[in-house]
Amino acid sequence: xxxxxxYLVISAAARCGENGYGAAIREEIEQTTKRSCSxxxxxxTLDRLESKGLIKTWMGESTAERGGRAKxxxxxxxxxVREASAFYREVTRxxxxxxxxxx
Amino acid sequence: xxxxxxYLVISAAARCGENGYGAAIREEIEQTTKRSCSxxxxxxTLDRLESKGLIKTWMGESTAERGGRAKxxxxxxxxxVREASAFYREVTRxxxxxxxxxx
DNA sequence: CAATAAGCATCACAATGTAGAACATATGAG
DNA sequence: CTCATATGTTCTACATTGTGATGCTTATTG
Numbered sequence: 001x002x003x004x005x006x007y008l009v010i011s012a013a014a015r016c017g018e019n020g021y022g023a024a025i026r027e028e029i030e031q032t033t034k035r036s037c038s039x040x041x042x043x044x045t046l047d048r049l050e051s052k053g054l055i056k057t058w059m060g061e062s063t064a065e066r067g068g069r070a071k072x073x074x075x076x077x078x079x080x081v082r083e084a085s086a087f088y089r090e091v092t093r094x095x096x097x098x099x100x101x102x103x
Numbered sequence: 104x105x106x107x108x109x110y111l112v113i114s115a116a117a118r119c120g121e122n123g124y125g126a127a128i129r130e131e132i133e134q135t136t137k138r139s140c141s142x143x144x145x146x147x148t149l150d151r152l153e154s155k156g157l158i159k160t161w162m163g164e165s166t167a168e169r170g171g172r173a174k175x176x177x178x179x180x181x182x183x184v185r186e187a188s189a190f191y192r193e194v195t196r197x198x199x200x201x202x203x204x205x206x
Numbered sequence: 207c208a209a210t211a212a213g214c215a216t217c218a219c220a221a222t223g224t225a226g227a228a229c230a231t232a233t234g235a236g
Numbered sequence: 237c238t239c240a241t242a243t244g245t246t247c248t249a250c251a252t253t254g255t256g257a258t259g260c261t262t263a264t265t266g
Binding site for chain 1: 223224232
């Protein structure tokens with residue numbers, strides 16, 4: 001089963017779509033979660049997700065911007081979608097009937 | 104942040120309410136997730152959740168049933184509710200706008 | 207008291223989470 | 237043309253969580 005952070009990464013990558021790459025995904029995560037995501041955490045997780053076949057990555061070309069170094073592009077695979085979906089479903093099921101309100 | 108399995112355990116415990124104890128929680132998890140939950144996984148996690156103050160456990164009294172050994176009763180603390188809530192909210196946020204359908 | 211049932215604790219190891227330093231490569235300034 | 241600065245990625249190390257197997261306790265039943 002996916003871990004929670006792995007889920008965050010896959011979700012962010014999916015949201016980024018066509019132009020998903022390392023640094024952008026990181027920003028996306030920070031925006032949606034409102035907490036900081038360290039560089040290391042991100043790339044380590046990308047490596048693991050790729051080796052499990054849940055995402056596919058490849059080096060893009062460098063762009064003509066200052067510091068426009070080649071980016072590591074990311075795409076979520078079908079298997080990745082299935083796993084993410086399963087994770088979400090499981091969390092949803094586990095929560096069914098609960099309210100999580102502090103009484 | 105809570106781990107995924109920790110979330111399953113807290114949720115199950117919350118659902119069990121008054122009569123939540125080790126073995127019952129385990130069954131609850133197996134029913135909602137449809138997959139098996141090993142004994143070790145459960146108790147190890149209960150220990151960790153308790154040491155983080157997310158649940159409180161205590162030994163109940165033994166009952167007059169065959170093998171009616173004393174049970175380890177479990178109650179989710181307010182802190183536990185907050186954490187579980189935060190976990191759920193984060194997963195929900197990360198999912199916003201996504202559909203998770205295999206195209 | 208032996209057999210069996212229900213439940214719990216412990217240990218060991220695998221998988222995930224997380225931070226930070228180091229490295230690479232692009233442009234822009236002078 | 238080379239130095240400062242910006243964008244991005246790789247590597248390394250360690251902390252936290254996930255998971256299964258095995259064994260220990262304490263209860264009833266015959």
